[in-house]
Amino acid sequence: MTRLVWRQHRLQLLFGVAGLIVLGAFFLATGLPIRDRFERAGLPDCLPQTIDSTVVANLDAPGLAGGSTDDVGGTDESANVDDSTEAITRCAQNARDFFSGYNNVVFAGLLLLILPMLVGMFWGAPLVAREIEHGTHRLVWTQGTSRLRWGVTKFGLVSIGVLAMTAVYAGMLTWWITPVMQTSGQRFDYIFFDIHGIVVFGYTIFALALGIFAGAVTGRLLPAMATTVVGFLATRLVVMLVARSHYLPTETTRVRPVGRASGVNEQWNLLHGDWIRSRHFDVSVDQCPAALPDCVEVLTMHPARHFWAFQAIETAIFVALAISLLLATIYWIRRRIA
Amino acid sequence: MSPALVADGLTKRYRRTLALDHCSFAIPQGAIVALVGPNGAGKSTLLHCATGLIRPSEGTLSVLGGPPGDRTLPRVGFVAQDAPLYRDFTADELLAMCDRLNRDFDLAFGRERLTKVGVPLDRRVDRLSGGQRAQVALCLALAKRPLLLLLDEPLASLDPLARREFLSTVVDAVAEAPMTVILSSHLITDLERVCDHLLVLHSGHVQVIGETDQLLATHKMLIGPGGPRRSRIAGVERIISAADAERQGTLLVRTDGPVVDPAWEQHDVTLEDLVLAYLAAPSAETLLVHEDSVA
Numbered sequence: 103m104t105r106l107v108w109r110q111h112r113l114q115l116l117f118g119v120a121g122l123i124v125l126g127a128f129f130l131a132t133g134l135p136i137r138d139r140f141e142r143a144g145l146p147d148c149l150p151q152t153i154d155s156t157v158v159a160n161l162d163a164p165g166l167a168g169g170s171t172d173d174v175g176g177t178d179e180s181a182n183v184d185d186s187t188e189a190i191t192r193c194a195q196n197a198r199d200f201f202s203g204y205n206n207v208v209f210a211g212l213l214l215l216i217l218p219m220l221v222g223m224f225w226g227a228p229l230v231a232r233e234i235e236h237g238t239h240r241l242v243w244t245q246g247t248s249r250l251r252w253g254v255t256k257f258g259l260v261s262i263g264v265l266a267m268t269a270v271y272a273g274m275l276t277w278w279i280t281p282v283m284q285t286s287g288q289r290f291d292y293i294f295f296d297i298h299g300i301v302v303f304g305y306t307i308f309a310l311a312l313g314i315f316a317g318a319v320t321g322r323l324l325p326a327m328a329t330t331v332v333g334f335l336a337t338r339l340v341v342m343l344v345a346r347s348h349y350l351p352t353e354t355t356r357v358r359p360v361g362r363a364s365g366v367n368e369q370w371n372l373l374h375g376d377w378i379r380s381r382h383f384d385v386s387v388d389q390c391p392a393a394l395p396d397c398v399e400v401l402t403m404h405p406a407r408h409f410w411a412f413q414a415i416e417t418a419i420f421v422a423l424a425i426s427l428l429l430a431t432i433y434w435i436r437r438r439i440a
Numbered sequence: 441m442s443p444a445l446v447a448d449g450l451t452k453r454y455r456r457t458l459a460l461d462h463c464s465f466a467i468p469q470g471a472i473v474a475l476v477g478p479n480g481a482g483k484s485t486l487l488h489c490a491t492g493l494i495r496p497s498e499g500t501l502s503v504l505g506g507p508p509g510d511r512t513l514p515r516v517g518f519v520a521q522d523a524p525l526y527r528d529f530t531a532d533e534l535l536a537m538c539d540r541l542n543r544d545f546d547l548a549f550g551r552e553r554l555t556k557v558g559v560p561l562d563r564r565v566d567r568l569s570g571g572q573r574a575q576v577a578l579c580l581a582l583a584k585r586p587l588l589l590l591l592d593e594p595l596a597s598l599d600p601l602a603r604r605e606f607l608s609t610v611v612d613a614v615a616e617a618p619m620t621v622i623l624s625s626h627l628i629t630d631l632e633r634v635c636d637h638l639l640v641l642h643s644g645h646v647q648v649i650g651e652t653d654q655l656l657a658t659h660k661m662l663i664g665p666g667g668p669r670r671s672r673i674a675g676v677e678r679i680i681s682a683a684d685a686e687r688q689g690t691l692l693v694r695t696d697g698p699v700v701d702p703a704w705e706q707h708d709v710t711l712e713d714l715v716l717a718y719l720a721a722p723s724a725e726t727l728l729v730h731e732d733s734v735a
Contacts, residue, residue, distance in 0.1 A: 106537050109529070237524035241577075244491045245541035246514035246584070437495070 103255040133278040140281040148193035197285040204282045211293040218305040219334045226313020227326035234321040253432040268306045289375035299413045304420030311424035315431045349415045357399045377404040444469045444620035449499030459485040461644035474631035475624040477641035483624040487590045491518045517581030517589040527566040550583035571602030589621045628715045647718040662691040664704035675699035681717040692717040
């Protein structure tokens, strides 16, 4: 059975490896300059502390950091930003500049979002559909090996192959995307959350299982591919837009953004990568520059430290869906198909 | 000796149609059965039921004494319609595949037989002729050393020479190791030379089942007076079909004794006549001729 699976899928494996090599070349060619710029900006050294600090000074804010005087705030300590705050502020500024140069990553990211779907279309959908289209299921399912064993071995081995390729892909991608992601402060954003980490394994195995299931039920390749596309996109969108924000309860943080002893306008450090769900001021905004004592910004968010919990929950959802689909397929090929 | 195949009220219903309608029959071990009927008669459905690819809607089918499926498949050789094979495999790769999928596969036998019929083992299936492909598919089934061999329309796409070669491979194999064979076709003439049993299906019903010799002995063609028949003809059990011209009637009848009526001239029938007569009269009762065939 193992040899049969190898014999039938070695060509697909070859295409998969070729695809990985092409992707690897792309990642290497674009990733090296990114890394280079990242290092020249001094970001590898300063980013860790900067990301850890709670707030950063906002140099863009009007009338601050040595700008116009602030009568209401402290007087003698003004324009006296200490060294570490300054270093952090500069690092944050560098990070912002660095990231703004890589907005086009978004386009590459969109392509990477649909990669798992391609696995479902070209590996999953033909798996059973082509057997039925060519009638060869009547050959292979009438041998002395049960359909149960055929299904378990075939789906198992193909899944292992796909997961191994996903691991290579995810490793390359992580290397490539880390500089851009660290400077973005948008780790929870779909463009980053959905293309790296362990969710990629969940999406890929789900797409594969969906393709296999659609192929078994429709028994025809093209409808199976179409079903895979629609089913994959619909499931991903629903989970992303509806379910994801409810995985864990949000937390609330209160930030006093204005004034402070230094007279520097400070703001919540977005480089953490927190997922800010909503933000508002305790009092109306136009009063805030006056640095009223009760002028506090309230942030409702999923904190950055929940990132891997979110990834784990999302992965679990897709792995569970994939397992259900594979079990349904095995049930189907044992009971329903002629 | 228990029968190789026993159907009891076997019924397969698709959404709207009845592919098999309460079929009951038995096929004795060692029989070579011609399964004949027009397209859509239920031949493929019956064979698929026997492999376990299709589950009956009602009734039961027993294959080699057990339910069709995983446990009986190691002893059942099956060649589906159009002899499906993996087209990018060579014949040798297919043999190796079946060798690994079956515990008692006779690899040497398969190779030897394919070489004997002139199929190059190292050529991909999509470069083989239709006749060669059919031989490969048959060989894969035979090398399983089956007790029951099921061939679904094996001759349909073959030219006359390839048909002859295919059938002689079947006959050789049966001579070598005893097995029950069911070959389906919509033409009896294809199978006449090799089969010793006949099973006629029409619209999901069993029209005739029996040994060919006995069927031929108990069916006669009668030529005699035309017009309406008033009385029963002595020795005729049942009129299967009748073609009446004004002055002369031609009947195909099933006899239950010698026909001695001088008004009727009697002739022997061919299997083809017999099949056509039963197919033309779909209401004819099932005839069970072989004593073993009644389970």
